[in-house]
Amino acid sequence: MRAAIVVFPGSNRDGDVARALRLAGAEVVKVWHTDTALPAGTDLAVLPGGFSYGDYLRCGAIAGRAAAMDAVRDHAARGGLVLGICNGFQILCESGLLPGVLMRNVDRRFICHRQMLRVERADTRFTSAYAKGQVIDVCVAHGEGNYFADPETISRLEGEGRVAFRYADAAGELTVDANRNGSLNSIAGIYSEKLNVLGMMPHPENFVEGLIGGVDGRGLFESLAA
Amino acid sequence: MKARIIVTLKTGVLDPQGKAIEAALSSFGISGIEGVRQGKVFDVEIADTDPASAEAILKSACEKLLANTVVENYEIEIV
Numbered sequence: 001m002r003a004a005i006v007v008f009p010g011s012n013r014d015g016d017v018a019r020a021l022r023l024a025g026a027e028v029v030k031v032w033h034t035d036t037a038l039p040a041g042t043d044l045a046v047l048p049g050g051f052s053y054g055d056y057l058r059c060g061a062i063a064g065r066a067a068a069m070d071a072v073r074d075h076a077a078r079g080g081l082v083l084g085i086c087n088g089f090q091i092l093c094e095s096g097l098l099p100g101v102l103m104r105n106v107d108r109r110f111i112c113h114r115q116m117l118r119v120e121r122a123d124t125r126f127t128s129a130y131a132k133g134q135v136i137d138v139c140v141a142h143g144e145g146n147y148f149a150d151p152e153t154i155s156r157l158e159g160e161g162r163v164a165f166r167y168a169d170a171a172g173e174l175t176v177d178a179n180r181n182g183s184l185n186s187i188a189g190i191y192s193e194k195l196n197v198l199g200m201m202p203h204p205e206n207f208v209e210g211l212i213g214g215v216d217g218r219g220l221f222e223s224l225a226a
Numbered sequence: 227m228k229a230r231i232i233v234t235l236k237t238g239v240l241d242p243q244g245k246a247i248e249a250a251l252s253s254f255g256i257s258g259i260e261g262v263r264q265g266k267v268f269d270v271e272i273a274d275t276d277p278a279s280a281e282a283i284l285k286s287a288c289e290k291l292l293a294n295t296v297v298e299n300y301e302i303e304i305v
Contacts, residue, residue, distance in 0.1 A: 058294055065291060094294065101296045108242045148239065148297060182240070 001026040001225045003044040006072065008033045008063045008091075013049035013205065017085060020205040021046070024221035033066040044081040044224055045072045047088030049141075049203060059102060059144045060087060064094030073097060081125055081224065082197040086142055089189070089199035098190055098199045099157070100149030102142075106182025110143040114214075115202055116178065117188050118168040121161060124191065126198045128226060129219035135172045136216035138202045140181075145201040147183035147190075154184055164189035164198055227272045227280055230303045231292055234265035239297045268292060277304050 003026045007014050018028045021044075029039055033052075038045055052063035063069070069091070076082050076097055084092040092098040105111060116137055119130040130136065149157070157163055166186040167179040179186040181201070189200030204217030235241050241263050248262040270287075274280040284302045293300040 057291070061291060061294065093296075099296075101294055103240065103297065104242045106240065106242055108246055146240070146242075150296070 001043050002039070002041050003028045003046055003224075004031045004038045004042045005029070005046040005048055006031045006033060006066075006068045007048070008050070008052035008066060010052040010054055011048050011050035011087070013085065013087075013203070016203075017046055017048045017205040020208045020217065020221045021225070023208055024218065024225040026221070026225045031068055031071075033063065033068045035068050036071060038068075038071045038075055042075065042080065044083060045075050047072070047082070047084040047091050049086030049088060052087055052091065055144075058094065060090030060092075060094040063087075063091045064096075069095050076192065076197050079194065079196055082192075083126065083224070084197075084199040085203060085205065086145075086201055089201055090144065092197065092199040097197050098192060099153045100147055100190070102144050102201065103146040103148045104144050105142070105146050105180070107180070110141075111145070111180050112141040113139070113180075115140040115180075115188075116168050116170055116172075117165040117202055118172045118174070119165060120163045124164070124195045124198075124223075126164065126191075126220055126223055129223040133172060135168055135170060136204075136219065137207065137214050138204050138217050139206040140202045142181070142201055145181040145183065147181075147187040147201075149184065157187075157190055158185065160193070162191045162193070162195075163187055164191050165200055165202065227275055227277070228305045229270045229272060229280065229284055230305055231268040231270060231284060231288060232265060232301045232303070233268070233288075233293045233298050234300075235263055236297055236299055280304060
């Protein structure tokens with residue numbers, strides 16, 4: 001597995017996701033946002049968390065139109081894997097690689113806490129190390145994570161099984177309390193039509209080592225590196 | 227030539243910031259306000275002096291970057 005992490009001005013989780021990928025056995029290189037191509041042999045393009053361009057205009061709006069995103073778009077069109085975490089998910093939505101938009105959290109607060117997620121399917125390149133319905137303990141840290149799309153888009157995502165993760169409680173129930181940012185249908189992450197692009201607000205890269213507090217995020221990187 | 231672009235949230239899209247402003251206005255004793263929706267204004271200077279081609283440039287600026295048409299509408303005023 002060769003992963004290319006695209007770094008934008010204001011990205012700040014590129015180091016953590018690189019570490020998580022290397023722990024899972026992937027080879028990792030970083031790509032600057034002005035680069036017009038991904039390195040030859042790239043299997044996975046990663047858009048890390050952070051505050052690209054200071055979240056100016058809208059979160060991910062300017063990064064979504066960066067030169068490197070044309071290369072990511074081509075990579076995705078060829079069936080290459082793309083993972084966007086947090087700001088990376090916002091960038092994927094702004095770039096048109098995923099539908100919908102991440103709006104301001106419903107309670108207007110920046111939220112930063114441990115978060116249980118329900119894994120909606122385990123038959124994708126991102127989740128094969130998990131079980132369907134498994135509840136994993138990861139983290140969230142965002143001010144704009146409130147997933148919104150028009151009703152047709154939501155029903156298409158649901159009908160095609162493109163919801164990757166949902167905010168849940170420890171028992172896997174989709175409660176209002178577990179869905180702190182107010183996302184429609186408790187959506188925490190979604191796939192593209194061909195399941196090769198995943199965008200998610202939570203941070204699996206935070207929990208890959210017991211010393212830090214949890215290891216439930218490992219499964220995602222191990223699935224990718226498998 | 228100068229233009230003003232106004233970007234607003236589409237009807238039905240939740241606007242937590244607008245709600246917060248609405249609540250703040252009411253807490254400051256400003257009564258009678260029944261709703262607030264927050265938007266953005268861009269004042270743009272354009273080299274082109276032909277209104278039709280200026281409008282075309284601004285439309286592509288809105289579609290490509292200034293508005294997210296999933297949740298936002300935009301209006302262009304040539305001033």
